[in-house]
Amino acid sequence: MPDPNDRRPRDMDRAYWDDVADTYEDEIFSVRDHDTAGLIEERVTRLADVNHTAADLGCGIGKFTPLLARNFGAVHACDLSEKLLARARRVCRGFANVDFRQTDLGAEPHPFEPVDFVLCVNVLIMASLDIRLRALRAVTAQVKHGGHLLLVVPSTESMLYTRFRMVDWSLRDGYDCETAVRENLPRAGSLRSLYQGVRAIEGVPTKHYLREELQVLLGDHQMEVLETRKLTYPWTTEFDDPPDWLGSPLPWDWLVLARRT
Numbered sequence: 001m002p003d004p005n006d007r008r009p010r011d012m013d014r015a016y017w018d019d020v021a022d023t024y025e026d027e028i029f030s031v032r033d034h035d036t037a038g039l040i041e042e043r044v045t046r047l048a049d050v051n052h053t054a055a056d057l058g059c060g061i062g063k064f065t066p067l068l069a070r071n072f073g074a075v076h077a078c079d080l081s082e083k084l085l086a087r088a089r090r091v092c093r094g095f096a097n098v099d100f101r102q103t104d105l106g107a108e109p110h111p112f113e114p115v116d117f118v119l120c121v122n123v124l125i126m127a128s129l130d131i132r133l134r135a136l137r138a139v140t141a142q143v144k145h146g147g148h149l150l151l152v153v154p155s156t157e158s159m160l161y162t163r164f165r166m167v168d169w170s171l172r173d174g175y176d177c178e179t180a181v182r183e184n185l186p187r188a189g190s191l192r193s194l195y196q197g198v199r200a201i202e203g204v205p206t207k208h209y210l211r212e213e214l215q216v217l218l219g220d221h222q223m224e225v226l227e228t229r230k231l232t233y234p235w236t237t238e239f240d241d242p243p244d245w246l247g248s249p250l251p252w253d254w255l256v257l258a259r260r261t
């Protein structure tokens with residue numbers, strides 16, 4: 001198991017996202033492809049209205065944008081990376097109701113007029129508290145009063161739980177406690193980062209959230225949380241060759257549906 005702290009950390013800035021444009025599918029986890037229960041699609045279609053406008057904030061290569069285009073009258077798709085936007089534009093060629101805009105949510109508080117429905121999937125994951133809070137303000141301000149936000153973010157609980165399963169796995173394999181801990185938990189890395197829910201994934205510091213943290217943060221931004229639930233993934237998303245006995249509970253992201261008050 002590689003130690004995530006062995007790699008030089010990279011900021012999730014525009015250069016980072018431009019750089020992954022050509023190899024995006026190999027490097028970036030696709031929530032769309034792993035949401036096999038269709039939790040996101042179910043909520044999008046439930047809240048769909050052809051007279052309403054939606055926004056895909058941090059649309060990436062446009063995994064969710066066609067879903068929004070089919071269900072809303074107009075869609076704004078924005079992303080920090082012009083290269084990713086170019087790919088999203090190609091994916092949405094067949095839709096006349098989508099407009100694209102290069103936007104830095106950490107710098108531009110109102111890329112569009114507030115809309116009825118905002119989808120924001122694994123975008124508020126930057127390690128910088130300052131940039132992240134500004135991006136959260138932009139995302140929530142983009143929702144009309146009475147409109148909805150569907151947010152997906154990595155889970156801190158799932159991150160810690162997965163580490164527990166790794167240590168437990170080593171113990172079952174016969175390792176002693178000291179070795180199981182040493183082999184499975186990062187040697188380095190700051191406690192300050194961990195307390196903020198920031199953990200390096202493939203060398204890139206990535207923000208994870210607690211369920212209660214989301215409740216408080218969204219409440220502070222005029223959002224009433226209607227639902228928080230696990231978006232679970234198979235163990236193959238964490239390990240190359242997971243044994244069947246790993247079973248449940250599975251790892252997860254948080255899926256939050258909130259309404260702007």
Ligand SMILES: C[S@@+](CC[C@H](N)C(=O)[O-])C[C@H]1O[C@@H](n2cnc3c(N)ncnc32)[C@H](O)[C@@H]1O
Pocket residue numbers: 012017028030031032057058059060061062063064078079080081084103104105106107120121122123126135
């Ligand atoms: C993990 S990808 C998710 C893409 C897409 N939402 C999906 O689920 O397929 C995160 C996306 O957020 C975008 N992003 C990161 N920081 C951003 C910012 N400050 N403003 C706008 N987009 C940003 C990245 O360019 C990237 O496309």
